[in-house]
Amino acid sequence: MTATTDVPDLAELERRAAERAAARAGGTDRLGGHIVCDGLVRIFKTDGIEVVALQGLDLVVDRGELLAIVGASGSGKSTLLNILSGLDVPTAGIARVAGVDLLAMSAKSRLRYRRHTVGFVWQQTARNLLPYLTARENVELPLRLARQRVDGRAGELLEMVGVGYCADRRPAEMSGGEQQRCAVAVAVANNPEVLFADEPTGELDEATAADVFGALRTINAELGVTIVVVTHDPQVATQVRRTVAIRDGRTASEVRRSARIADDGSHELHTEEYALLDRAGRMQLPASFVNTLELRERVKLNLEPDHIEIRPGSDGK
Missing domain, CATH: 3.40.50.300 (P-loop containing nucleotide triphosphate hydrolases)
Incomplete structure (x- = not known):
């Protein structure tokens, strides 16, 4: 007796591909934005030299x-x-606008x-x-x-x-x-x-x-x-x-701004700045922070119950 195997149709293949892409991006919610960039890479070659313009950029x-x-x-x-804008094509990664796959x-x-x-x-x-x-x-x-x-x-x-x-x-x-x-x-x-x-x-x-x-x-x-x-x-x-x-x-x-009502009933603009983490847990400290503390080469990390401390290295640089 010969077992039969169902051959997936195009819609099923597209669904599986979408699931794999979502898994790579950290889940379907991450791909739910109107504009989605995930691990976006763009490399230009000029006179035999490669210039990396985008290095795994993420944006929703x-x-x-x-x-x-x-x-x-x-x-x-x-x-x-x-x-x-559709004027250039990325080298790798995911780029989607209004449901349109820009790489395809x-x-x-x-x-x-x-x-x-x-x-x-x-x-x-x-x-x-x-x-x-x-x-x-x-x-x-x-x-x-x-x-x-x-x-x-x-x-x-x-x-x-x-x-x-x-x-x-x-x-x-x-x-x-x-x-x-x-x-x-x-x-x-x-x-x-x-x-x-x-x-x-x-x-x-x-x-x-x-x-x-x-x-x-x-x-x-x-x-x-x-x-x-x-x-x-x-x-x-x-x-x-x-x-x-x-x-x-x-x-x-990224900086997020929101209007809040103060104790006296007036409206005030509340601003918060965030560093962005990629899937590997990497982040870039704001340049103003690095320059103010004169951070160089390495920093000390301390894990506290509700936050992480970042301090200059032992040599003060």
């Missing part, structure tokens, strides 16, 4: 979250944004992803708006390319970001802040699930930058779009509930 962003990513030049934040996309699906799933606002206004079109025409263009009904959506979006009065102006007739707010309207014209903004206020003064970030907050609140802002501007970073810092190609720390 919830649906509807407004998040800032900060980091020094060369930290890997721009590489991360290019991967999440074909060229055709990658184009569809950039057109419909995500939106972009770049620092350079020339990348956001066509100079020979009015603000309204710029917002309508993505709709027309997708063969969607235009109706009054362009006007509604321009009003939402506070530049409805610029509807019939070309970019050259607008200020830098007005151009960037129009760019936000263009980026969400196709109802993307996620909006990526790369230094959207980098070329603006403080007051104008506040207007642009106000437009991003409005879009986040009114449309429920998940927004990730990459910036080096500390003022921008303080306007979100969560700021993630990247250092040496890894997520190093």
Whole structure:
């Protein structure tokens, strides 16, 4: 008598692969975010030399979250944004946005992803708006390319970001802040699930930058779009509930902010900073802590009942 073995179909194989991926990432909950990066690696080769831009980066962003990513030049934040935007492909790891596996996309699906799933606002206004079109025409263009009904959506979006009065102006007739707010309207014209903004206020003064970030907050609140802002501007970073810092190609720390009611009934902003642990238990101490205590090479660790003590080494360095 010959035993028969059921051959798994494609759906079953995909389910098993998802379970294995979840197990590698520490469980299904870890992969439940709207944006998920797990063990993300990106290696570039230049003149025979390998440069590691991302070294096992982990990041989870919830649906509807407004998040800032900060980091020094060369930290890997721009590489991360290019991967999440579908403009680059990671060398290894897991990268998923709105349920889309960024490592498994074909060229055709990658184009569809950039057109419909995500939106972009770049620092350079020339990348956001066509100079020979009015603000309204710029917002309508993505709709027309997708063969969607235009109706009054362009006007509604321009009003939402506070530049409805610029509807019939070309970019050259607008200020830098007005151009960037129009760019936000263009980026969400196709109802993307996620909006990526790369230094959207980098070329603006403080007051104008506040207007642009106000437009991003409005879009986040009114449309429920998940927004990730990459910036080096500390003022921008303080306007979100969560700021993630990247250092040496890894997520190093994050700051969480929440409003609390003080004893006198007034509202106050409460801020807490966390170091991030990877699956191996590694973490990076904030650079300010390292510099203040002049930590070098090694530190002493003491396990207490409810915390861990970290002290300079015996030689004081």
